[in-house]
Amino acid sequence: MSDLPAYRVWALPGIPEVRTGDDIAKLIASAATAEGLPGLADGDVLMVTSKILSKAEGRVVRADDREAAIDAEAVRVVARRGPLRIVENRLGLVMAAAGVDASNTPAGTVLLLPEDPDASARRIRTGLRDTLGVNVGVVVTDTFGRPWRSGLTDVAIGAAGVRVLDDLRGGTDAHGNPLNATVVATADELAAAGDLVKGKASGLPVAVVRGLSHVVVSEGDDAPRDGDAGARALVRDAADDMFRLGTSEAVREAVTLRRTVREFTDDPVDGGAVRRAVAAAVTAPAPHHTTPWRFVLLESAESRVRLLDAMRDAWIADLRGDGFSEENIARRVRRGDVLRKAPYLVVPCLVMDGSHTYPDARRNASEREMFVVAAGAGVQNFLVALAGERLGSAWVSSTMFCRDVVREVLGLPADWDPMGAVAVGRAAVSPSERPVRDAAAFVTVR
Known part of the structure; x- marks a missing residue:
């Protein structure tokens, strides 16, 4: 049974309340090396909730009027039902309220998404390599609703060192049929797996996936390159989006x-x-x-x-x-x-x-x-x-x-x-x- 495809996922305890200026890579390294934990190894993938990055990067802003904060982050309204707005934000992400979050933050403030989630992921990856000497992938996650489906799930909004898409086009299935349209959103699948153990209110903002080292790119500099384009590659171009508007x-x-x-x-x-x-x-x-x-x-x-x-x-x-x-x-x-x-x-x-x-x-x-x-x-x-x-x-x-x-x-x-x-x-x-x-x-x- 040991040779069957498998992976392991666990939440990483010990991440303290994050404040502006904190080094997320160092916080993760400290938590991961605590006694009794398996530590981090080459080929691991970390799922990091965007909220702690927003706090560390000072993306907590005063906003007695949350709607005004959403206006500032949104570039296009996609759909509106009463007070709920689905918008495209400045990162190209289509989501409720532009990702502006009023939970887990002091009253009278809101959390904005990280300025550049891909860059945030690269900093964490570099920091863990420098601190622990490991080559890991990093996925920055946030919670999305989905058209035609009830419920929420985590998806990737930033990534580094991870092949975010697995393009199977040009290959064949088990029956020899050509695959003409299959591109798997690997980073989103990783984000959802991590969310199963992180939870929304458990105070566990980081998860680790082990056993999928094939999705982690080889060690090197963290500039975007082939196989490591960041989560921006998951955003569908407007010209290819058949469901762009409500x-x-x-x-x-x-x-x-x-x-x-x-x-x-x-x-x-x-x-x-x-x-x-x-x-x-x-x-x-x-x-x-x-x-x-x-x-x-x-x-x-x-x-x-x-x-x-x-x-x-x-x-x-x-x-x-x-x-x-x-x-x-x-x-x-x-x-x-x-x-x-x-x-x-x-x-x-x-x-x-x-x-x-x-x-x-x-x-x-x-x-x-x-x-x-x-x-x-x-x-x-x-x-x-x-x-x-x-x-x-x-x-x-x-x-x-x-x-x-x-x-x-x-x-x-x-x-x-x-x-x-x-x-x-x-x-x-x-x-x-x-x-x-x-x-x-x-x-x-x-």
Whole structure:
């Protein structure tokens, strides 16, 4: 049985109450060499609760208002439910309250996370090597909640001398199947193992794991390098994070992302993404329980060119009829080229199915206005959903000025009213900063 894979984990007693300026490595070394304890050996991994590092590094601050401390540490709100906030903090960690902790600290103060947990772990590792002559790994831990799972667990927020990730991609499983996505979060698994013996209120802030020396990097300097990148390597890049936002925050982010794009790349547009945006569009409010929206998707270059050529010819004829010079006409036509530059076009249409007819023109006009407003709400939903799919768009009104031409070219029913055209694609350049608008300037209270 002795050759079966196994490890041992124990909490390290004897760590005193930590104060600002204390040398954590020396405190651990003293506790580990106490009589009756197994000491530390090469290949051991230490799990160190971040709280004692915060205290030693002077990260205890006065804060009668804990919310203000959270504001100072947070860089982005991910989700909010009442007073609870899940935020991204300055370390890139997504967690409740930015890691600001009001427990195990005097009243009127809060604990902030260590300034640089990876650097803190490197100092402890170096200090133990200098004091005890051992090559150990160090993991700095903190408590996290997790999406879709009840309960808390410790995870790694800092590390030194530990291979924090075990990348199995490119290998095969026991059945010979290729492993294409398996990257094991070794440092988080170590943190959770240590937490089982440390506990949350037992006064045992350090745990030792023995028997897993293969996760400890060889002895050398403690600068981040291959195999020892620190816990920062566990933070998923924003571009790869499919669950970056909470529900309401995702909506607000998508609304913010929705910008008019006038220059597109040649990248093809996923028709599935556009159809998902249409599904969002048709959830807009509408009068009389109607569905006044229709979306014509121009997915082929031929259909787009045929429509835009016919619209251009009709527009030029109208401008000449209005007495514009050829130079002025050419300039106006060039301004409308945004639709030609897009790899995908959508023509939203209004239908009046289900509308009411009244005996006087005023009420009939108001009835149409209700349907037009509903159409606009549907298009706004559509644009926001496109932004959520990371697609740029530009809603251009030109089809409204030649509806008969559009209906004829696209073979649409006579009662479909084109409500502009939406250019869709990936933005070729980043949009300029949106002008800041004070919402209060648009509000009237009675």
